[in-house]
Amino acid sequence: MRLLLNQIYEFRKGVRSLFMLTATGCEIAQIRLRLDREGIDHFPHFVSPTKANIFFGRGPWVETAKRIVTGPLNQLSPEEDFILGTLLGYDGEGQCRRYLTRRNRHDDCPPVSERRTDWQGASAGV
Missing domain, CATH: 3.30.2190.10 (PG1857-like)
Structure with missing residues (x-):
């Protein structure tokens, strides 16, 4: 308290x-x-x-x-994590470093799909 x-x-x-x-x-x-x-x-x-x-x-x-x-907080995207940390007033440079590290890890993961469906249901390239 x-x-x-x-x-x-x-x-x-x-x-x-x-x-x-x-x-x-x-x-x-x-x-x-x-x-x-x-x-x-x-x-x-x-x-x-x-x-x-x-x-x-x-x-x-x-x-x-x-x-x-x-x-769960550990499942936030790198961008969501960055925004939340920034809103909470965490060190700006530290947030940038954390974002870049998480983004690099995220980019190394194989894509779930090569294509996505936009909001109207039409197929669009990623």
């Missing part, structure tokens, strides 16, 4: 606009109650029945994270 209070303080001072906190068990409910009481936008991303990453901060930032984080 102490980390949450520090992050709320940083949020109120404008240090960052988006935060992520990992919580377990009854902490999840307590954190959500506190964020509701403070009027801070948030959403939990459940990792398991008893563990969640709780994203909170300014509304548009939280909504963006919610749209990016739709599955």
Whole structure:
């Protein structure tokens, strides 16, 4: 809870606009109650029945994270990982290095398909 209070303080001072906190068990409910009481936008991303990453901060930032984080964090694309890290205020150069490393690993994987179907159902080359 102490980390949450520090992050709320940083949020109120404008240090960052988006935060992520990992919580377990009854902490999840307590954190959500506190964020509701403070009027801070948030959403939990459940990792398991008893563990969640709780994203909170300014509304548009939280909504963006919610749209990016739709599955396990370790399965984010290199681009999604880069955007989320940047939104969370991680070191810019470090995020660029992480992206390039992940992109290179991703590029080395054989393609699932040489062709894709666009939104109208027509086949298009990749």
